[in-house]
Amino acid sequence: xxxxxxxxQHDLAKAGYIADDALAMALCxxxxxxxxxxxxGEAGVxxxxxxxxxxxTLETRLIRLQCYEGLDANATIYEWNYQRQLLAIRAHExxxxxxxxxxxxxxxxEYLxxxxxxxxxxxxxxxxxxxxxxxxxxxxFEAYLxxxxxxxxxxxxxxxxxxxxxxxxxxLTSNGTRALSDALRRRCxxxxxDFPDDTKELAxxxxxxxxxxxxxxxxxxxxxxxxxxxxxxxxxxxxxxxxWAGALVGLDVRSIHGDPAAIxxxxxxxxxxxxxxxxxxREVTARLIGKVA
Amino acid sequence: xxxxxxxxxTGFMAHLRERGFAVGPGEAELVLGxxxxxxxxxxxxxxxxxxxxLSGDRSQWSRFDGLFDAYWFxxxxxxxxxxxxxxxxxxxxxxxxxxxxVLPPEEGSASLGRIARLPGQAEGPDGxxxxxxxxxxxxxxxxRTDLRNLVSPEDVAEAExxxxxxxxxxxxxxxxxxxxxxxGDAIDLRRTIRRNLSRGGEPIELRRRHRPERPVRLVVLxxxxxSMEVYSRYFLSFVRGLVGQWLQAEAFLFHTRLVxxxxxLRERDPSRAxxxxxxxxxxxxxxxxxxxxxRHFNQRYAKETLxxxxxxxxxxxxxxxxxxxxxxxxxxxxxxxxxxxxxxxPLLGWRDYAPVARAMAAALDYIDCFATAHSLASLxxxxxxxxxx
Numbered sequence: 001x002x003x004x005x006x007x008x009q010h011d012l013a014k015a016g017y018i019a020d021d022a023l024a025m026a027l028c029x030x031x032x033x034x035x036x037x038x039x040x041g042e043a044g045v046x047x048x049x050x051x052x053x054x055x056x057t058l059e060t061r062l063i064r065l066q067c068y069e070g071l072d073a074n075a076t077i078y079e080w081n082y083q084r085q086l087l088a089i090r091a092h093e094x095x096x097x098x099x100x101x102x103x104x105x106x107x108x109x110e111y112l113x114x115x116x117x118x119x120x121x122x123x124x125x126x127x128x129x130x131x132x133x134x135x136x137x138x139x140x141f142e143a144y145l146x147x148x149x150x151x152x153x154x155x156x157x158x159x160x161x162x163x164x165x166x167x168x169x170x171x172l173t174s175n176g177t178r179a180l181s182d183a184l185r186r187r188c189x190x191x192x193x194d195f196p197d198d199t200k201e202l203a204x205x206x207x208x209x210x211x212x213x214x215x216x217x218x219x220x221x222x223x224x225x226x227x228x229x230x231x232x233x234x235x236x237x238x239x240x241x242x243x244w245a246g247a248l249v250g251l252d253v254r255s256i257h258g259d260p261a262a263i264x265x266x267x268x269x270x271x272x273x274x275x276x277x278x279x280x281x282r283e284v285t286a287r288l289i290g291k292v293a
Numbered sequence: 294x295x296x297x298x299x300x301x302x303t304g305f306m307a308h309l310r311e312r313g314f315a316v317g318p319g320e321a322e323l324v325l326g327x328x329x330x331x332x333x334x335x336x337x338x339x340x341x342x343x344x345x346x347l348s349g350d351r352s353q354w355s356r357f358d359g360l361f362d363a364y365w366f367x368x369x370x371x372x373x374x375x376x377x378x379x380x381x382x383x384x385x386x387x388x389x390x391x392x393x394x395v396l397p398p399e400e401g402s403a404s405l406g407r408i409a410r411l412p413g414q415a416e417g418p419d420g421x422x423x424x425x426x427x428x429x430x431x432x433x434x435x436x437r438t439d440l441r442n443l444v445s446p447e448d449v450a451e452a453e454x455x456x457x458x459x460x461x462x463x464x465x466x467x468x469x470x471x472x473x474x475x476x477g478d479a480i481d482l483r484r485t486i487r488r489n490l491s492r493g494g495e496p497i498e499l500r501r502r503h504r505p506e507r508p509v510r511l512v513v514l515x516x517x518x519x520s521m522e523v524y525s526r527y528f529l530s531f532v533r534g535l536v537g538q539w540l541q542a543e544a545f546l547f548h549t550r551l552v553x554x555x556x557x558l559r560e561r562d563p564s565r566a567x568x569x570x571x572x573x574x575x576x577x578x579x580x581x582x583x584x585x586x587x588r589h590f591n592q593r594y595a596k597e598t599l600x601x602x603x604x605x606x607x608x609x610x611x612x613x614x615x616x617x618x619x620x621x622x623x624x625x626x627x628x629x630x631x632x633x634x635x636x637x638x639p640l641l642g643w644r645d646y647a648p649v650a651r652a653m654a655a656a657l658d659y660i661d662c663f664a665t666a667h668s669l670a671s672l673x674x675x676x677x678x679x680x681x682x
Contacts, residue, residue, distance in 0.1 A: 003327075003332075003333045003334060003338050003339070003342055004334050004338070005338065005341070021337070021341055022341050022344065022345070025338065025341035025342055025345055026341075026345045029327075029342060029345050029346065033323070033327065035323075037345075040350070040351055074483070079483075080482075080483065080486070082482040082483070082486055085486060086486070086496070099490070099491075103490060176351075176596065176597055179597065182315060182349070185315070185349040185350060186315055186317070186319070186320070186349065189345045189346055190345060190348050190349055190350070190353075190354060191345055191354070192351050192354040192355070233626070275626070
């Protein structure tokens, strides 16, 4: 393996994702060491997009497991196709098939529904496995996940143990709604994604919206950066910046100093709660815009 | 950068371990293994790689660069070395008497001779394991007495223990909701098919499953300022009982600042618990800044501790030195995140008390349940308020 993360950074940029040095290094290590990467950070800083960009860079599949409260092993590993099994039992009864033959038949791979974790370890080429918002899943599931992440094999009682054909590149994301266990943290490499600085955010805008006027892009970035320093309940992420830039282009706004009414109306792209919108009346917006060169 | 000697690297990991990083043999092997495999293009690459491999959460992530520079370049070393020394000094300071009843006695301290029974250990047959009918009639008088009128040390100790038991009994009832019902609401196809294979796959005997009801989450904010002093020792026992082993509960203390004490209250090792709580000795029993404390809670902790099943319990008399408007704003924010907001005010048990403290009057708009908590009986009466969503 190599510690030179520049090629990775370059490849990600080609896939439309601007990663800073720390993040590129983290991905380099994940791929090189075959260790899961735990990514933390505010909502909207591009954690999920990173997995997509990595899959594009490695030219492999992205398999996504969205976590939610009450998620259990059945929904993440495998399930039998019960409806088909019931039909098959009926059909074979008419053929007078012996019952143990029926059993062998309906518990074969043909009737197996692969869920993301099983799917991820049975690919011929290492896929990117994105386990999104792991903090939303229950603690019990976290423990189960740990076991799979260390062994990369899954046991199905009816079929036996399935070992991984290739080891997936695992990326876990967390928004910090629950404290994760130390065991999980120790299994993983760790990286924290912060809101981007001026330069990085500008680069992201250019990469995603190449047609955007350079001057307007700079103004947008300056404004959003200042907005993040205000006392807000939910700070705007990169996704919000991109939405807002798109909205301004759609409203035919050439400069942020132009039409104040349009700017004020388009703030709904950046501020997502009622209280935040209320805390940014026209005067405050005007004050912030005044500071944008 | 030349290949770093393994011994220097091991020293670096010890350096991190001393500062709270979870760096074990596994991590050491990982790092040394990667070192052997390849060389780093430059120092910053090495720092980034180690940072990714060795830090475990956000605070470690942000502290790492400083620690790295301190070890390898002796930069900013003095500042970092002095921090633990200050901590050690802190733990030698006497803690408030209040903690003596909640925590085991400090080793070698004068309080060793006092009643050393933890509320959590005073497990009687009528305690948490019972039916929930916890209060024997002999305790009736004690139950109804206003806590500020208790004088004899036996009564005080008894009341504290009862408060703890009460809380644990509530916890038992609330968490019982997780037990699955006998008749589930969905058919478990996996087990139904397995079960009925011997009958040719005809689903005669249906297996059912049930998603257990999700338990309530409790968040307790306890005022330990001077005006609450006569009550807070009982409340602390109560809170400790609530938080005890119930996973989905969080406790915070506040006076002019807010401190999270969940882990400290759950701590079994006395000396560590004391170190954790010793922070609170500063400013204990002083003034109250409810709004500032709630604001701190909203900004720092609300996101991870509150959800739509959360019941927030504020235990305070509502005497605030902050402007009233500030409290309203914070309570509104709190209310939006939590399902129910319960305010326990010991003064409400006094005759002729009206919530005239300005903060309290403003708070009433956002509170779902405003109840008294001046006696043990009133604490016991709260059970259904906690359980209801």
